[in-house]
Amino acid sequence: MALTLAEANQVVQGALARAKELNIRISVAVCDAGGRLVAFNRMDGAIWAGAYGSQGKAIASAAFARPSGELAERAGVRSSRALPRRKAAT
Helix, strand or coil, X not given: CCCCHHHHHHHHHHHHHHHHHHCCCCEEXXXXXXXXXXXXXXXXXXXXXXXXXXXXXXXXXXXXXXXXXXXXXXXXXXXXXXXXXXXXCC
């Protein structure tokens, strides 16, 4: 089932409501499963670069089929496959 504009706008409104509770200004982007932008909002006073960052987070979330918060948690965890291999001392 595809993400509708109405559903994407509900996500945006929820994020904006939470930002207001926290007294912060954000940009929020919602992408479909293919990483295509469906909805976007930048709060008054939010930094300009947040527009790009929020879209990048949304695309990454779609690409990995994970919430962006989960991706952020895993970003600090080292993966043994990502580390260069050392030659054994002889």
